[in-house]
Amino acid sequence: MAMRAARGLSILILLFFAWANVLAWSSAAQAAEARRIATTDNSDYFGFDLRSDQNVTIDQCKTTCLGDPACRAFTYNKKAKWCFLKSDYNQLKTFNGAVAGKVVNIDGDPDIGAPPELAFFPNWMADQAQQYRNKLLGPAYDKPTEGMAALLNAAEQAVLTGDHRSAMLKYEAAVSVLPDDGQLWLNLARETLAVQPAASTSEASTLPANGTSAAFNAYKLS
Incomplete structure (x- = not known):
């Protein structure tokens, strides 16, 4: 029962x-609906390499990824100024000095806060x-x-x-x-x-x- x-x-x-x-x-x-980049510092999306661009800023890396329909994520090495575009992504890996970014979709709706508690x-x-x-x-x-x-x-x-x-x-x-x-x-x-x-x-x-x-x-x- x-x-x-x-x-x-x-x-x-x-x-x-x-x-x-x-x-x-x-x-x-x-x-x-719009696409934007969500980033995580000191992290790397390992694998799924699409291509790489050298001597670019992180903003240029973001723009390049957003402009390429095949790009779903990237890892940016801040010291080397190297942008590694990714065709896909999985678990984040720790990588000091790198920035991991992924493409996310936003719909522009306002944040109305947490949902109410379910009494039942x-x-x-x-x-x-x-x-x-x-x-x-x-x-x-x-x-x-x-x-x-x-x-x-x-x-x-x-x-x-x-x-x-x-x-x-x-x-x-x-x-x-x-x-x-x-x-x-x-x-x-x-x-x-x-x-x-x-x-x-x-x-x-x-x-x-x-x-x-x-x-x-x-x-x-x-």
């Missing part, structure tokens, strides 16, 4: 968040959602070797073919790289709840729990 109730709550939460996501997408679609959501489920997030970000989780574009493409292809388990795993991997992306958490919740639990396993309880946790994490980032 408790298991059925948990799955029912998972689906209810997911439907609520999915509807909120539709409204947000509709609003964003009406706004002029028990504290133990909120704790469970935090534990799930910590698991995907922790050292025990096998970090993906693919770049974000490859991960998302594989997830979307799996969704199109109805392979919800593969889609779930790809979205988990994507979340481990970009844990503050609410849309990724929402997609993960949707695919997790669509997976058919394997026989003679604990998935009948863990999948609804993970789906609920992913949906809650999506809401917290909305």
Whole structure:
């Protein structure tokens, strides 16, 4: 009975968040979307090299990346004034004296602050959602070797073919790289709840729990 109730709550939460996501997408679609660069000091997006430019400033590096549709990220060596453009990106690596940048899309909507607390959501489920997030970000989780574009493409292809388990795993991997992306958490919740639990396993309880946790994490980032 408790298991059925948990799955029912998972689906209810997911439907609520999915509807909120539709409204947000509709609003964003009406706004002029722009690309910008988000940077992190003393860091490097390792691999996925597209090409490099020497003797340039970091602003020139940003402009070059934004002007190239194939560029998704870069690493800029401040001492050498060397800009390494990237076709994709994955985990940030520590690199003193370098600046890592990635292309992000903004819709121009104002920041309206944190979402309101969910009165019907028990504290133990909120704790469970935090534990799930910590698991995907922790050292025990096998970090993906693919770049974000490859991960998302594989997830979307799996969704199109109805392979919800593969889609779930790809979205988990994507979340481990970009844990503050609410849309990724929402997609993960949707695919997790669509997976058919394997026989003679604990998935009948863990999948609804993970789906609920992913949906809650999506809401917290909305």
